[in-house]
Amino acid sequence: MKKLSVALILAMASLAPAIAHAQDKVTIRVGTHISIAAHLIMQKKPEILKNLGKTYDIQWVRFSGGGDAAPALAAGKIDGCLGTPFPLTNVLFRSRVPVTIVHQLLSFGVDGYYDDTTVVKADSGINSVADLKGKVAGVNAIGSTSEQNLRIMARKAGLKDDDITVVEGRPPFLPQMLHDNKVQAVTLFQPFYKKATSGGNIKTLFRSSDAYGSPTDYVFMMFADSFLKAHPQAVRDYVADYLLAVNWALDNRAEAVSIYATQYKLPLEVVDGYLLTKEDYLVRRDGKVSAKLIQPALDALYANKFIDQNFDVNKYIDASYLPK
Template structure:
């Protein structure tokens, strides 16, 4: 009998935990933590997007974000494979390698930055004005600075050289140099050509000592330079919370890129980067990269970049991005919600 009474007491206790008394709301689940990889500011924006709580509807309620910095896109493949991040800032070739080499279940979910769209900025490849280099074929026997073999910049350079029937090691030499060191290496004549990012690109051109030999758009046309990619299982397991996240994410990007918020947005980014705001005045103008207003990536351009990388021998084989490795449902739902609330 004692055993029966004990069993009944235990059942009652469990029922009390399961059935909330009338008028009381059951405890909410903890917010989903979203770990997002990034590598470059101000282009990626990820570390500052959640610094304006008044424009975020769901942060801290259904989700939180932990931005995690990496040296580039490639290390984020390893981190995602190890379960250390849920989303990553990928370039086209990195997506192909994540699928073909790492065999990751990964989906393209949102735009970050696009290159050479309309009158917007395209990545510049610069030489010294006094170098005597006036066309791509003048680079024969010269040294080229690349931030990383297989990066978006590296792919664009190789594509341009390929257009001019030039090959690495045969006609020119590639030297890996971190982006911040490229201008000094050009100035010191340690390399003859290199990728120079904004705002340094405009600053160097203003001195008259440098010139643009070509741009990424010249080499490849408009391109999906960087995009947000996510672990497929993470998307499936947290779909409701991620719908909230993407609504806030798109709202935040739209706030930063709105001309009426320009000065405040630049100040936030300058404070994060510990730079004077006046050096970042180009942000969110035509001198900056293009960002889709609802963060919809250009999947066609992304596919074309992967095909070029495969043709250049940078990827073992091609992949079909759409429909196998893309899920635009989150940014499409964000657009619907935002437009409905305007």
């Protein structure tokens, strides 16, 4: 009996680290979007990741844009998500939920990379933003930074807010809404811009950089401070794996293109024509985000009275979650 008891104790002791490890593993609820290709690679190529399933697991939740994801973050339904300047401001100062930007996701117009583009039909007779008076425009989400871009450009053109009706449409359906004349202008993400323009009869009205006067680190990853404080190492491990996915995709572009095209049921030639090229958004290998490339968007939003107060975004960025 003594031998059996000793053996049992030893067996339990050997299991203790595994039990503790299982208890320490954190599930991270991440809000994502179709344009974040690296998030898809994380889902489809888990074997390239070092920490997934060990120190953390992920529950992916897809949104139409930052305007949808940020309220879910503020409500505690997710732990981290893609963010853009306007939703970030709402979370911080309207919902009053402390959040922190931990890394870059997508940069617009930087070094000649893709910049979110508002388009019209080439034969629409719309040649300037001023021509949108009395028209309907489609964006991915009401309350998104895309909507504010449109309204900033409208004000620059001398239009009032009620001169343009803005409606919401899921990004894949916006080009068809334009084609069917349900809207007369749409703001398009990739891959929908590439697909829409490949069919012809589309022309550019303006780009997001026109609203801000410069390129931007427009999309970033932000986490609730409460989650960061509770699980800092899990977030560091997640960010390290995210960057593994970014670099794998850039180094294995052909396979990444195939994965993306298959997942979203897009023609391979369309995806191959832009994904992870300069026709796509800039994704940095090191994940570093620039406060100087977010601030112009905040300044423009404040100048146009879309946000109640301006602030130094650098105070809400923490690079310590990036690999050293």
